[in-house]
Every structure is written in structure tokens, then in C-alpha cells.
Amino acid sequence: MTALITLSHGSRHPRAKEGIRALTEAAAEKLGVEWADAHLEFDRPTLAEAAAALSSPRAIVVPLLFTRAFHAKVDVPAHLTEAREHCDLTLAEPFGTGPDIAETLHKRLRIDAPSASHATLFPVGTSDAEQAANYARLADNLARLAGIDVSVVQATRGDRRFVDRHTHVLPLFVTHGTLLDRIPPHLSASGPLTTDLADVVANRYRTAEKDA
Incomplete structure (x- = not known):
């Protein structure tokens, strides 16, 4: 089974992570798959940490980003390279504005x-x-x-x-x-x-x- 990992920007807001977890769990329930949330900064786990903790050998990473600017072009690929040491990862398209x-x-x-x-x-x-x-x-x-x-x-x-x-x-x-x-x-x-x-x-x- 291929797991779901969501990848958020991360935030200093004390309630930010609970919203990401609720979203990820709701999406995973629709898919019937294992899930984990990961964050580019401020929050944990990182993408590498989330990938290492999965029981599934494969996962699809969905960036929770509305733009294709610096984070999507630079940060996400860098985190993905590191995390692939722990799990077979496929990168999905970000949210965008479609x-x-x-x-x-x-x-x-x-x-x-x-x-x-x-x-x-x-x-x-x-x-x-x-x-x-x-x-x-x-x-x-x-x-x-x-x-x-x-x-x-x-x-x-x-x-x-x-x-x-x-x-x-x-x-x-x-x-x-x-x-x-x-x-x-x-x-x-x-x-x-x-x-x-x-x-x-x-x-x-x-x-x-x-x-x-």
C-alpha cells in the first residue's frame, strides 16, 4: 500500500499543525491509506522523519502549496532528495490555484x-x-x-x-x-x-x- 504524506510550509502558529493533521487524516480516510504529515520548517516531523517512520515502503508526497514559487521549486526538491533515503517517494502536484x-x-x-x-x-x-x-x-x-x-x-x-x-x-x-x-x-x-x-x-x- 502506498502511504500519503502531506508537506506543508510549517508555521509558528500554535494551531497550525492540528489543521494539517486533520486535513491529512481526512484525505487518507478517503483513500484508505497510511498517512503522515511533514513540514518544510518550524514544525516537525520533517519529510525525512515522516518517511522514515512509515510502515509502508512507498509514499506519495502532496505539497500543500498554492504557488509554484521558491518553496515548490527549491525547498520541496531538497527535502525530497533527503527523504528518499528512507522511502520510495513520488511527488504529486501542489494545490496551485486552478x-x-x-x-x-x-x-x-x-x-x-x-x-x-x-x-x-x-x-x-x-x-x-x-x-x-x-x-x-x-x-x-x-x-x-x-x-x-x-x-x-x-x-x-x-x-x-x-x-x-x-x-x-x-x-x-x-x-x-x-x-x-x-x-x-x-x-x-x-x-x-x-x-x-x-x-x-x-x-x-x-x-x-x-x-x-
Whole structure:
């Protein structure tokens, strides 16, 4: 049996790891496989530690990343090389910002703020122009699904201007993080996506398993 390992960025937030574990367990339950969570920094286990602790001889690693910037291009391959000393690992595609993520956000919006007339997508942020454009495309896709205007405010770019004080904020966060504290308290806001992403993780696993 091929195990599932999720690989998160990691966070100093005290509740970050519990969200990752809940997501990983929910996805593994859908797949019926052994699971482990791993982290690039701040949290443990590392990918190598998680791979070494598995009873399964093989695992598929799903990066819990919405961008294909530095972490996806540099950190993930480096951690994968080290971890392959302990287990036969296949790397799945990260989350990205495609249609399945737009649909996940739309489902959350319908639950948390079904009558919202405006939404603000709130990602961690990036200095990469291509990734910033991907955020904009995700907002456009979400706007088409929801039938309302959707803006983008990046948490790490110093832009905390929410264009509509009556907006509903949708964090593009896998789990709890210190940057979520930047959402103004007077605004309506959802929490991190956590287990809402279980189907996406399971689908990334299945695709990687089929293509391996």
C-alpha cells in the first residue's frame, strides 16, 4: 500500500499543525491509506522523519502549496532528495490555484456568507509576478462561480486595504497562521480551509499514483 504524506510550509502558529493533521487524516480516510504529515520548517516531523517512520515502503508526497514559487521549486526538491533515503517517494502536484481550488472556496463562501455581495481573496502573498497573476485568475474564477465581485489582498505584500468594508474575506490558507491576524476584526471572514481541501489532496494523490 502506498502511504500519503502531506508537506506543508510549517508555521509558528500554535494551531497550525492540528489543521494539517486533520486535513491529512481526512484525505487518507478517503483513500484508505497510511498517512503522515511533514513540514518544510518550524514544525516537525520533517519529510525525512515522516518517511522514515512509515510502515509502508512507498509514499506519495502532496505539497500543500498554492504557488509554484521558491518553496515548490527549491525547498520541496531538497527535502525530497533527503527523504528518499528512507522511502520510495513520488511527488504529486501542489494545490496551485486552478478550478478545484476556486470550487473549494466557492463552497466555503456559500456556507459562511451566502448573501455576500463582495468577497476578498486573502492569500499569503508572493513577490513573483506570475504567481500574483495566478491569484488574480483564481479571484476571477471564483467571481464567475459566485456571481459577485472578488478582490485580492495579499497578506505579505503590505496591502491591507479591503476595498469594500462589507466584503467577506476568504483566506487562501491551508491552516491557521499568524498572517490571518492581519484581517481587520470588523470584517466578516472565513477560517482556513483545512479539511475542505481533503478531496483536492486525495485527487492529487490519485493522479500521482496513476502517473507513477
